Amino acid sequence: MSVTETTPHSSPTTTLLAELRGVGPERAAQLARLELRTVAHLLLHRPHRYEDRRRVHEIAALKLDEAATVRGRIIALGVKRYAGGLKSVFEFILDDGSARLHCRWWNLPFMEHYFRQGDEVLVYGKINLLKPRTIDHPETEVIENGVDNSIHLNRIAPIYRLTEGLTQRWLRALIWHTLRQFGRIITDPWPMLKLPDFPSRIEAVQMLHFPDEIAEAEKARQRLALDEFIEMQVAIQGRRRNLQAKAQGWPCAGDDTFVRPFLSQLGFQLTAAQTRVVRELRKDMGGTQPMRRLLQGDVGSGKTVVAACCALMALESGFNVALMAPTEILAQQHFQNFRRWFEPLGISVDLWTGSHKTSKARKETNLQIPARNPQASTLVIGTHALIEDSFTQEKLGLVIIDEQHKFGVTQREKLVRKGHFPHLVVMTATPIPRTLGLTLYGDLDISVIDESPPGRGPVRTFVRSADRLPKVWAFIRGKLAEGRQAYVIYPRVEDGGKNQLKAVVQEWAGLRKELEPYQVGLLHGRLRAEEKESVMAAFRAHSIHVLLATSLVEVGVDIPNATIMLIENAGQFGLAQLHQLRGRIGRGDQESFCILVASRKTKEAERRLEILAGTNDGFRIAEADLELRGPGDLLGQQQSGLPPLVFGDLAKDVALVERARGLAATIPEVR
């Protein structure tokens, strides 16, 4: 991905670091611990910070809690042991002529071996004590005499991530010499692209390690990030062109035979946004290429009816449709809704989950456009079970994936491959920040439902500490008395062990007592499918008033009378996930309340929760989450099929991503 090869023998990508002079087996093993194996890896090892050593600070001028570099000589050093020899502190005292600085390391007595009295040392850290001036656990670099110090001193020095046994100086010198040896043969990966406002790749690599000014390092990062983004875009655009060249879209736009009666019996009008999106999808489904579309709409915006309209279009056209949802509960809910909607139209709706398979396996037999027989067409609704080999479906015209961020890209493709290039729409409530839209979702067109159905009650969010719980329970009892229902979310991961199961059952007993005489149901991932179903059915039927659930109910569940949500240990969840959870309430015309209970407040957790309390805007929440936790977390780790970015930053490099997209499109031989 990085440095272009010229001759096979001296190529940075194929030359192993172990082949370099001065790198023996032990050093090579240390470098490998940093994932550095080839020259290319080494040259792209990104400094985690820079130190301006053209001007070091005077010890006398150091301020409390401000990071700075000083340079001086060790005038005294030693290890003190205490607690019967179990604990220790190693300390040296540095003098630079202006003042003295104590540097201490707790319980690392072997540090003693790295320093000698009289050594000249660079020290970087934050003063944590002024009398005497002290830094605990600073970064240090002993200046060696008799070596070429021009690599290390009187310049902006790169500081790298290290591993045990490696020193900054050794690694820096290795990179310096390797750059001299191999730098010449780093070429631009896309030489046809003109980038007058950026350094060349070789200049960028040099500036990355040894910038003349700090600003140069950022410029270098941008150039290298741009290369990463271009590579990503080339792959995305290649996939897309490939699909367009290979695949013919099935004619699935329909003729309104089903859609018209469906809409007239629905009981509400589509919002303007829903109508617009249905049109966009219909256009794709009547087009010459298979649709590949992401349907994004905030929680409660009404994506399900849009999916229903699309399904009907394909069914009208004589094709079968598959809809996949991430949980059995959600598949069941869809099954009930779609059966209610579709069976009056004479369409059969099947269920295919781990525990229910009403559908018969049908094999793809011919790839001709089928004789139109809409009445024989079927909608199959299921879970991951649809991906298994046992599920097959002939004449598959449309695949719908709900809550697609819960699935990986490979799972999505597996289902699509059950047919011969069916149309595909994937749905999510997680707003896609622009950079992700262009990268992770770059091969999808995006439709957005940007308006909620009318008549929804407002959702108010509060952050409360655990000691306020008695008041909160009183409030909830009041709402239950008014006829509302509540979710209580217990923050355990679904695959937690036996102890966690015990913990949630215990919590259940406590909650039942607390909320007597109201009925409290329990829902978690370890229940059998029938048990989950009957709990959900009872909650839906209002014979259970409160549902104690794990984050299993995060996605899709739609029960408008439930207007209260209490989330325990809310700090353990990601922002996007909390927003999803909160999306379970505020679905009816009543005012809704979300109470986030933070037990142990860390600064970061608190900041996250305050963002949530401050806005219901899923887009702002997603952007904040992206910034705080990175794309992997926002999308669910498995979903993020992104190559790891070393230089690019999806939270802030929108302009670079856009530039890369434009540039990639001009590269002719992309396939």
Ligand code: ADP
């Ligand atoms: P989501 O986008 O989160 O999947 P749903 O499709 O579950 O949302 O819709 C949420 C609720 O809003 C459902 O009860 C649905 O019937 C209702 N709904 C959807 N569209 C409209 C509309 N245009 N007018 C009124 N209610 C609607």
Ligand code: MG
């Ligand atoms: Mg939904």
